[in-house]
Amino acid sequence: MSVSEKENVTQAKLTNDMNPERREVLKGLATIPVVGVFFYNLWKKLRIDEIKRKNLLAELITTKDAPAVASSALSGDHLRIGIIGYGGRGQHLVRGAGFATPEWTARASKNAQNNKLDKGFETFMQQNDLNVSLTGVCDLFDVRAEMGLAASQNDIRPGGKPMEGAKKYRHHSELLADENIDAVIIGTPDHWHSRIAIDAARAGKHVYCEKGLTRTFDEAIDLYDAVKETGISFQLGHQNRQVEANEKARQIVQQGLLGPINLVEVTTNRNSPWGAWVWDIHPAANEKNLDWDTFQEPSPKKIKFGDEALARFFRWRCWFDYGTGLSGDLFSHDFDAMNQILDLGIPKYVSASGGIYFFKDGRDVPDVFHATLEYPEKNLTLLYSATLSSNQSRGNLIMGHDATMQLGGESNRGSVAGFIVTADAESTRYRDKLQEGIINPQYPIYSYTPGSKQIDGITSATTRYFANKGLVYTYREGKRVDPTHLHVKDWLDSIRNGTQPSCNIEVALHEAVACHMSTESYLKGRRIKWDANRRKLI
Amino acid sequence: MTNLLKCCFPTTDIKYNQCQLTGLVIMRVLIGWHFLYEGIAKLLNPYWSSAAYLLESKWIFSGLATTIVANPTLLTLVDNINMWGLTLVGLALTIGLAERPAAYTGMVLVLLYYLFMPPFVGYEYSVPTEGSYIVVNKNLIEAAALFVVACFPSGGIIGIDKFFLSKKR
Incomplete structure (x- = not known):
């Protein structure tokens, strides 16, 4: 073997000694390019999504945020409300104002214990304190009237102990004559809506009236005129307005x-x-x-x-x-x-x-x-x-x-x-x-x-x-918010601000x-x- | 400590032939890719939550699922474990780093997905599926595949684990 041949063999040996190590490093890093390919594809997907989104929405949707679900606590005057018609819907409306019967709070609390997904009680207790008292209850069925009285004093409610309890009235005209009441919620059947609401407007009480507005067309026109003449704050009970x-x-x-x-x-x-x-x-x-x-x-x-x-x-x-x-x-x-x-x-x-x-x-x-x-x-x-x-x-x-x-x-x-x-x-x-x-x-x-x-x-x-x-x-x-609560709050806000609420008498007449x-x-x-x-x- | 290191960066006496090694690496990387994207897709979606999935839960874990969903703190924790767990396991498997713990963690995750919503006869879910399953579904198969990955590690040969093994030597 010549000198040059010997040199070549030494060189080859050296190369062989280096190669395995390099090869091992490469083996260790072999799958790193996969990560590169992954992120390239991810980048490509995000870019396409962004183009799609821009194309579709940029010029169409100006407000990206949905309206807030929850709302801030109320300030302003303390209001005294009366409920006329404390049946199933009336009870829900009054709960929206922050007053539930002791039976309801006990049942809802028990339901929440038995079923962790039942948020009824939590939703009620997390309602804003609307700074109101329930001072009048009128129902033609005594059992319900008594329930209303109990609700007005139930201290299991958002805001704690109520400021004052309610008084019971046999007829709506007696309730409306009481100066201790600023506003009324009407939860009676439809055939009583217009008469009570018109009487309330004439007595200067603000009105939240459950839907449908009235039983007849003529009653609707009369009620519309009475609300317009007296200038009270009138809310029709379509809580979808808050959805x-x-x-x-x-x-x-x-x-x-x-x-x-x-x-x-x-x-x-x-x-x-x-x-x-x-x-x-x-x-x-x-x-x-x-x-x-x-x-x-x-x-x-x-x-x-x-x-x-x-x-x-x-x-x-x-x-x-x-x-x-x-x-x-x-x-x-x-x-x-x-x-x-x-x-x-x-x-x-x-x-x-x-x-x-x-x-x-x-x-x-x-x-x-x-x-x-x-x-x-x-x-x-x-x-x-x-x-x-x-x-x-x-x-x-x-x-x-x-x-x-x-x-x-x-x-x-x-x-x-x-x-x-x-x-x-x-x-x-x-x-x-x-x-x-x-x-x-x-x-x-x-x-x-x-x-x-x-x-x-x-x-x-x-x-x-x-x-x-x-x-x-x-x-x-x-946190889940009951639209009924927001709708009652919207009405109370309008009373305090001297404005008209979202489901006011104009849209009520359309309905x-x-x-x-x-x-x-x-x-x-x-x-x-x-x-x-x-x-x-x- | 040595045991932990051995577990994380196992030396293996198993000799693979070229075909076996290729198969194992491909399986590891594909599962890793799947996990990585499942995790990142959730991380990129600020509205993602496991709540909808958990609420569909049936069989032994349905009670636990309800507890998790009813508790916002617990739900946030579970959401984060899912999002980050999937992402980190996916990355680890893809590059062959800490392969065995990654494979076992991934296996536990998919087994939990399986157990929370097992495709047993009589259980019906309203979440749409892309295939037809009875008892065995893709979660179960992926869990089994990850068990194979853990038993037959390849990260010490093709993967970052190799460097830790070299250092030890």
Whole structure:
């Protein structure tokens, strides 16, 4: 072997000794490039998502945040309120003001212990102290009046011990005559609404009145005039006004995301005796503790006290003598929600139909009911369809040329759900984005889940699934707020500030006239026209 | 301490042939990638919560799931364990660092997902799934695969664990 050959071998040995080590280092780092590839792909995905989001939302959604769910504590004068009609809904309204019966707080507290997910008690206790006292209770059924008195003194409430307890009144006129009361909540059946509310307005008391506004069209006009003349603060009990989903939906519609809207469809879907107003008749009710004559005083038909009277007292929603059936009871919710979102106003024509097809229990209000409300000046039809014998949840649809908004619906088992917006495959506005594949008409371009404050254009099948469940609303924030509480607070705020609340007498009249036109049409079997100049139904 | 180090950075007497080693590394890296993205996707979504998943829980852990969801502090803790656990396990498996503890942690995580929502006959969930499962689902399979990864480590040969083993030597 020559010298040069020996040198070559030494060199080769050296190289071989180095190579294994280098190779080992490389082996150790072999999968690091995978991380690089991963993050490259992640970056690419985030960039595409961002472009999509910008394309879809940047120019459309000006406010990224949803309205706040919770609100600050109240300041200002202490207000003394009276409740007239302390039945199921009246009790809920008074809880919204911060007063619950001892039975309710005990039951709710026990429910919370038995079921950790039951937040009813926690929600109540976390309500803002509205700086009010419950000083008057009026109910024609003594048992309930006594419950109201107990509620006014129950110190298990937000804000602790009440400042003063309530006094019991047999008749609403006695309660309204008391100077110790600044404002009243009316939770009576509809046939008493207008008389009590007008009397209250004339007595200078502010009014929170449960929906539907009145039992008849004429009463609605009279009440409207009385509120206008006296200048009281008037709130109609559509708590949907405080639901953030509706506010967000309104923003989206106003920004034109849906394009021209020609058809709106709202529904009621219930399938239980409870859902059809077949409620329990209180076992303790009798002629002595229940003032039947006063109850039926404003109703067209008078009957003697007995079993039928008891049924009518506790299930009054089943008769036109006291209410307006599906129209004023459930359609009114959805109508007001749509009025809140779309500024509908009063329709020009209404046709309605239906019948008593399932609950043939002596009621005279229909259990299947449909109404078509025409707004020729707005190029829009609002369609309402209700059944009390199927739970098939149809939700509510605002159908635009460019996109459709699907909302959970207010009257579906009382749940307040979110909504999704899905582009139309034939949309003019989104034509380019549809062609480029930025928008997929199968998936929502916008979804909103209550309480999550999530505003996002990137959605999937799972997002669509969860959009209507509202899980985040309840559990993520750890705090849930009852819209009824916010609605009562909104009213009290307006009293203190000298303004009108969100569901004021103007929009209340829209609701009342739209619902009464529907009822009239059903009862008369023909189309009803609204004469705006003469304020008459033709 | 030595035992812990041995566990974290195991020397293995098992000799793999080229084909076995390739298979093990591919399996480790793919599972790592999956974990990493599951974790990062949750970290990037400020609204993500395990609440919806937990509320669907059935079988032995449904009570525990309810307790977690009902307690915002506990839920936040569980959310963070999930988000960071998935991300860190994913990264560790991908680069082959602390492979065995990462594999076992990952295995426990996916086994918990399985046990909170087992696809047993008679249990129905409203969360959409992309396939059809009866008793065995992809969570269970991934847990089993991670057990294999833990038993047959490859990070000491192809992965960062190699450097710690070298130092020890």
